[in-house]
Amino acid sequence: MAKSIDVSNLDIRYGDFLAVEGVTMTIKARSVTAFIGPSGCGKSTFLRSLNRMHEVIPGATVEGKVVVDGQDLYGPDVDPVEVRRQIGMVFQRPNPFPTMSIYDNVLAGNKLNAKRMKKAEADDIVERSLRGANLWTEVKDRLGKPGMGLSGGQQQRLCIARAIAVEPQVLLMDEPCSALDPISTSAIEDLIHDLKTDYTIVIVTHNMQQAARVSDETGFFNLKAAGEPGHLVEFNPTKKMFATPDNESTEAYISGRFG
Numbered sequence: 001m002a003k004s005i006d007v008s009n010l011d012i013r014y015g016d017f018l019a020v021e022g023v024t025m026t027i028k029a030r031s032v033t034a035f036i037g038p039s040g041c042g043k044s045t046f047l048r049s050l051n052r053m054h055e056v057i058p059g060a061t062v063e064g065k066v067v068v069d070g071q072d073l074y075g076p077d078v079d080p081v082e083v084r085r086q087i088g089m090v091f092q093r094p095n096p097f098p099t100m101s102i103y104d105n106v107l108a109g110n111k112l113n114a115k116r117m118k119k120a121e122a123d124d125i126v127e128r129s130l131r132g133a134n135l136w137t138e139v140k141d142r143l144g145k146p147g148m149g150l151s152g153g154q155q156q157r158l159c160i161a162r163a164i165a166v167e168p169q170v171l172l173m174d175e176p177c178s179a180l181d182p183i184s185t186s187a188i189e190d191l192i193h194d195l196k197t198d199y200t201i202v203i204v205t206h207n208m209q210q211a212a213r214v215s216d217e218t219g220f221f222n223l224k225a226a227g228e229p230g231h232l233v234e235f236n237p238t239k240k241m242f243a244t245p246d247n248e249s250t251e252a253y254i255s256g257r258f259g
């Protein structure tokens with residue numbers, strides 16, 4: 001199910017503003033890839049270009065290729081809605097649907113994809129997804145209660161359950177722990193580690209310890225200068241990047257000398 005992603009020569013714009021320039025990388029299947037770098041260097045923009053979420057912003061455009069399973073996601077016949085089903089996204093702030101129960105929150109994506117299903121099938125998806133998100137035992141006796149009644153960390157795991165309920169190939173996570181306390185953060189990090197058996201995971205994080213803990217490979221993004229586009233400076237196995245980075249600016253960033 002999990003797929004690798006081949007990105008080549010990607011330029012990403014907001015109107016005339018070139019936000020990210022010339023990114024080429026291969027994101028491996030069944031692994032965790034982290035993106036780090038100072039604020040404004042385009043990590044989130046690049047992440048959103050991987051499932052065609054970038055272009056929902058008026059005037060936003062992408063040039064270059066993002067190839068998953070031999071298919072260019074920006075090819076002429078590709079349906080962006082189907083791309084977003086195959087490549088799910090988890091956001092910075094947990095965003096369960098406030099009026100929906102835990103049960104319905106998990107199924108929200110499946111219903112959007114207009115699948116009609118029997119109760120038994122729906123029950124199976126809810127249980128499998130909540131187990132996958134490591135939340136089942138905490139909520140199995142209150143599936144009919146509102147998703148908003150959960151703690152922040154539980155809400156984020158509910159959002160992860162909602163993302164995996166549609167059986168995506170890739171999960172994109174944009175600072176998924178930034179609104180969480182250390183215990184919830186640790187639960188999500190454990191979950192990310194478990195999920196990589198089945199999914200290709202890409203995570204943006206400001207927390208370098210987190211990148212070092214959860215990821216197999218890391219991409220360091222930076223701006224050449226203020227007002228210049230963001231670009232990929234270095235992409236390497238995480239262990240190597242944190243021990244012996246290839247680039248001086250990577251070293252300066254991870255040792256806390258800037259950013």
Ligand SMILES: Nc1ncnc2c1ncn2[C@@H]1O[C@H](COP(=O)(O)OP(=O)(O)OP(=O)(O)O)[C@@H](O)[C@H]1O
Pocket residue numbers: 014017019037038039040041042043044045046057230
């Ligand atoms: N909706 C938008 N419209 C116009 N410009 C935008 C928009 N979103 C982001 N940008 C610009 O694109 C550049 C990259 O922003 P982005 O949010 O991707 O960076 P980031 O590395 O994820 O930053 P942070 O770490 O602060 O979240 C910045 O110059 C930002 O101001």
